[in-house]
Amino acid sequence: MTELLINGKQYRVDLEPSANLLWVIREHLELVGTKYGCGEGACGACTIHLDGEAARSCQLTIGDVHGRSITTIEGVPQNHPVKEAWISEQVPQCGYCQSGQIMEAVAFLSKNSRPSHDEIVQAMDDILCRCGTYPRILRAIKKAAGTGGSR
Amino acid sequence: MNRPMERREFLKVSLSGTGLVLAVSFLGGPLIAVSSDVEEKAGNAGKPWVPNAWLRITPDNVTTVLINKSEMGQGTWTALAMVVAEELEADWKDIRVEASPVRDEYKDPVFGMQITGGSTGVRHMYDPMRRAGATAREMLIQAGAREWNVPSGECKADKGRVIHGKTGKSLTYGELCVKASQVSVPHDAPLKPQEKFRLIGKSMPRLDIPEKVDGKGVFGTDIFIPGMLYSALQGPPAYGARLLSFDKEAAEKISGVQNVVTIPDGVAVVANTIEAAWKARSALNATWDAGSHPDLDDAALDRILSEHMEKKGLVAKNVGDVEEALKKAAHRMKAMYLIPYVAHAPMEPQNCTADVRKDACEIWCPTQFQTAVLQVAMRETGLTADKIVIHTTQLGGGFGGKAEVKVVEEAVRISKAVGKPVKHIWSRQEDFRNDFYRPGSLHRIEAGLDREGRLVAWRHKVVVSPIMERVLPWMVKDGIEPTAVDAIWDMEYSLPNLSVEYVRLGLPIPVGFWRSVGNSSNPFAVESFVDELAHAAGKDPLEFRLNMLKENPRAAGVLKKVAEAGGWGKPLPAGCGRGIAQRFCFGSFAAQLAEVSVDKETGVIKIRRMVAAIDPGQVVNPDSVVAQIEGATIMGLSAALKERVSFGKGGVATSNFSDYPILTMAEVPEIEVHIITNNEKMGGVGEPGVPPVIPAVANAVFAATGIRLRSLPLSPNMLKKALANTESSTEA
Numbered sequence: 003m004t005e006l007l008i009n010g011k012q013y014r015v016d017l018e019p020s021a022n023l024l025w026v027i028r029e030h031l032e033l034v035g036t037k038y039g040c041g042e043g044a045c046g047a048c049t050i051h052l053d054g055e056a057a058r059s060c061q062l063t064i065g066d067v068h069g070r071s072i073t074t075i076e077g078v079p080q081n082h083p084v085k086e087a088w089i090s091e092q093v094p095q096c097g098y099c100q101s102g103q104i105m106e107a108v109a110f111l112s113k114n115s116r117p118s119h120d121e122i123v124q125a126m127d128d129i130l131c132r133c134g135t136y137p138r139i140l141r142a143i144k145k146a147a148g149t150g151g152s153r
Numbered sequence: 154m155n156r157p158m159e160r161r162e163f164l165k166v167s168l169s170g171t172g173l174v175l176a177v178s179f180l181g182g183p184l185i186a187v188s189s190d191v192e193e194k195a196g197n198a199g200k201p202w203v204p205n206a207w208l209r210i211t212p213d214n215v216t217t218v219l220i221n222k223s224e225m226g227q228g229t230w231t232a233l234a235m236v237v238a239e240e241l242e243a244d245w246k247d248i249r250v251e252a253s254p255v256r257d258e259y260k261d262p263v264f265g266m267q268i269t270g271g272s273t274g275v276r277h278m279y280d281p282m283r284r285a286g287a288t289a290r291e292m293l294i295q296a297g298a299r300e301w302n303v304p305s306g307e308c309k310a311d312k313g314r315v316i317h318g319k320t321g322k323s324l325t326y327g328e329l330c331v332k333a334s335q336v337s338v339p340h341d342a343p344l345k346p347q348e349k350f351r352l353i354g355k356s357m358p359r360l361d362i363p364e365k366v367d368g369k370g371v372f373g374t375d376i377f378i379p380g381m382l383y384s385a386l387q388g389p390p391a392y393g394a395r396l397l398s399f400d401k402e403a404a405e406k407i408s409g410v411q412n413v414v415t416i417p418d419g420v421a422v423v424a425n426t427i428e429a430a431w432k433a434r435s436a437l438n439a440t441w442d443a444g445s446h447p448d449l450d451d452a453a454l455d456r457i458l459s460e461h462m463e464k465k466g467l468v469a470k471n472v473g474d475v476e477e478a479l480k481k482a483a484h485r486m487k488a489m490y491l492i493p494y495v496a497h498a499p500m501e502p503q504n505c506t507a508d509v510r511k512d513a514c515e516i517w518c519p520t521q522f523q524t525a526v527l528q529v530a531m532r533e534t535g536l537t538a539d540k541i542v543i544h545t546t547q548l549g550g551g552f553g554g555k556a557e558v559k560v561v562e563e564a565v566r567i568s569k570a571v572g573k574p575v576k577h578i579w580s581r582q583e584d585f586r587n588d589f590y591r592p593g594s595l596h597r598i599e600a601g602l603d604r605e606g607r608l609v610a611w612r613h614k615v616v617v618s619p620i621m622e623r624v625l626p627w628m629v630k631d632g633i634e635p636t637a638v639d640a641i642w643d644m645e646y647s648l649p650n651l652s653v654e655y656v657r658l659g660l661p662i663p664v665g666f667w668r669s670v671g672n673s674s675n676p677f678a679v680e681s682f683v684d685e686l687a688h689a690a691g692k693d694p695l696e697f698r699l700n701m702l703k704e705n706p707r708a709a710g711v712l713k714k715v716a717e718a719g720g721w722g723k724p725l726p727a728g729c730g731r732g733i734a735q736r737f738c739f740g741s742f743a744a745q746l747a748e749v750s751v752d753k754e755t756g757v758i759k760i761r762r763m764v765a766a767i768d769p770g771q772v773v774n775p776d777s778v779v780a781q782i783e784g785a786t787i788m789g790l791s792a793a794l795k796e797r798v799s800f801g802k803g804g805v806a807t808s809n810f811s812d813y814p815i816l817t818m819a820e821v822p823e824i825e826v827h828i829i830t831n832n833e834k835m836g837g838v839g840e841p842g843v844p845p846v847i848p849a850v851a852n853a854v855f856a857a858t859g860i861r862l863r864s865l866p867l868s869p870n871m872l873k874k875a876l877a878n879t880e881s882s883t884e885a
Binding site for chain 2: 021022025028029030032033034035036037038039040041042044045047074075076080085088089092093094095096097098099100101104123124126127128129130131132133134135136137138139140
């Protein structure tokens with residue numbers, strides 16, 4: 003039995019500590035906003051927060067996160083400036099990578115609230131989007147940070 | 154989970170008096186909701202009237218539009234909802250959308266199949282959806298008039314209400330929907346004149362975006378059904394490889410494993426968790442023979458392409474007398490272009506949840522091709538179509554790749570074999586290995602210029618594997634695979650002498666539709682070589698093109714637009730260059746201007762700026778068009794600079810994003826999109842942005858360096874070597 007604290011809620015799962023965190027979040031707890039993309043930490047679709055820091059859940063076990071606070075896309079409030087900017091900039095296309103993009107952006111902005119263009123690009127560069135929403139992601143982050151946006 | 158309502162349920166709903174469900178046919182009969190173009194192609198005129206439910210209005214004032222096209226981020230759902238809402242005079246806030254069921258009534262009226270492809274989602278459904286909205290609006294007006302006992306001519310519909318002008322009385326659509334369902338269906342509901350459009354042509358926020366931002370969009374991977382297990386398949390590592398052995402006991406020992414079964418595709422493991430299923434798959438330690446093409450690798454593939462270039466092909470097009478024109482030409486040029494296989498790599502790997510029972514089958518999947526899913530399910534289960542229910546989920550990227558149904562076939566076979574519902578998700582490695590790639594191809598072009606530097610002859614031979622031959626064989630006429638010669642045989646330029654020869658490459662590597670298909674690859678050869686000819690003729694590449702587009706003003710128009718917006722002809726810093734290219738396909742004209750800089754030490758090409766223009770005729774949701782062109786530009790740049798599927802040991806060597814990098818944010822330039830709007834016939838917008846990207850970049854590299862790159866991807870190594878060669882030859 004392993005305990006997990008996700009979005010402020012305590013979960014108990016009857017699994018070995020070696021169980022993969024992404025699959026536990028998605029397939030056991032059905033918090034499906036967190037996505038499987040590559041399984042090797044290369045795409046960022048599975049990005050969550052561990053004590054507020056962005057982390058790739060596919061590279062972690064539930065044993066790794068014992069006693070730590072996990073946040074998933076479902077735990078970011080709807081009125082969070084990043085989510086609101088994502089809507090006003092009409093960012094998502096297919097949407098599959100967007101949970102990871104938003105989680106990375108939220109964690110990044112919490113540490114750097116007025117980032118430069120280059121800092122945003124550097125922070126977001128390892129989260130892949132095949133639809134090509136990168137220009138809008140950039141705009142949305144600038145908007146959420148109060149440094150830009152176009153609409 | 155919300156299940157789409159069945160047709161019988163619709164009828165019941167209507168009869169029990171809880172709302173209006175509107176049926177509009179596009180298969181002939183009294184309510185012909187098709188353009189003459191559609192009718193003619195479908196050849197369905199005169200067939201019995203088959204009702205389709207396209208929208209549902211309920212007493213809670215909600216209007217739900219059922220969409221037969223898959224949403225993969227291209228915005229089709231919102232655009233079609235806009236079309237219905239426009240004619241319905243609905244209040245936009247009351248509009249919802251859902252995936253239509255999979256049945257004959259929901260087939261695309263032109264294709265005669267339920268499929269999302271060819272950039273047709275909006276243009277094929279525009280007329281039927283308008284008709285559906287207009288018809289419902291007239292029925293609601295009738296219902297209001299009856300309620301107040303006034304002539305319907307005194308009533309009008311506005312923002313979700315029917316209003317009686319004289320008395321100012323009004324009722325909402327929710328209040329009227331029950332009565333409206335009892336009104337006989339009018340056969341001639343008038344369509345709004347375009348100048349009265351309030352929604353069509355205006356950028357509307359996409360209806361699917363809020364849930365995608367909240368992580369609540371339901372993709373194929375997000376399906377859960379009672380009793381569901383997870384399956385994983387160990388397929389062959391090489392083409393045509395046969396299974397020799399596997400360790401069943403080792404797999405069964407993994408905790409949670411329920412079944413190990415063989416199916417025609419390989420060995421499948423079914424388990425309580427996805428982790429157990431994947432772990433057990435590894436434990437199978439399956440061994441295979443060397444397969445049908447054990448020597449196939451990247452070098453062999455290049456050799457095979459070259460060998461095929463010497464074979465005689467089929468003449469796809471022959472205009473004028475190329476032979477004679479080349480003889481007379483003042484200047485002749487030859488070049489070979491090599492294009493690699495590329496993968497779709499949607500962020501959501503292919504997946505399918507299947508529940509096959511003795512007497513029924515239910516499938517959930519992120520598919521672009523519902524009719525093919527149904528056919529596979531019928532073939533594999535032996536059940537008739539009425540026993541099979543297919544649910545289309547959101548698609549986490551498609552790009553043509555999710556028109557393939559191998560994953561469905563596997564899931565259905567496994568579920569049938571074990572008699573349990575299974576969720577079957579391909580690992581990223583499987584998604585790369587099992588993909589139906591954009592085919593690699595080799596091009597040999599020879600062209601001639603006259604004394605004035607005008608292009609007078611073009612001879613083009615292409616070696617490539619066919620797609621349509623397998624997927625839509627009736628599109629292959631006289632052995633000519635249209636995707637092989639697209640953008641070559643229908644070049645936009647006025648050209649007196651053109652011959653196009655196609656050599657069919659038969660290989661086991663599966664190939665399929667990749668965003669704009671043959672148009673995604675062939676323009677690299679065509680538009681690069683046009684550029685070579687322009688330079689050889691001593692002409693400006695833009696002027697050279699415009700001179701051949703006098704009969705094609707819209708193609709000229711997009712080129713002029715990007716040239717003007719992109720500062721064509723204006724000075725640039727050293728090491729920088731601009732390139733342009735254009736292509737007409739899927740009903741739309743598109744051009745791209747690329748501005749690049751090249752690092753001469755490393756050969757790294759940096760895209761400084763992209764300027765795109767599209768002339769798609771009439772537009773429904775302009776911001777979705779902009780988003781599609783942005784996305785197409787980025788996907789094109791990714792293919793131009795990075796992508797190439799690798800082969801080895803008779804199979805696929807590429808395995809994940811680590812060895813198949815795609816474009817990341819740092820590599821994306823400023824992208825400027827111009828939409829040229831007019832009242833021309835509506836074209837597609839999902840694909841046409843891709844074709845001119847790659848040649849525009851290659852042409853810009855030439856402008857920056859004087860180096861003509863003739864194979865993809867345009868890699869730093871290749872450029873570095875070429876730059877080093879020029880330097881040494883200059884020195885010599």
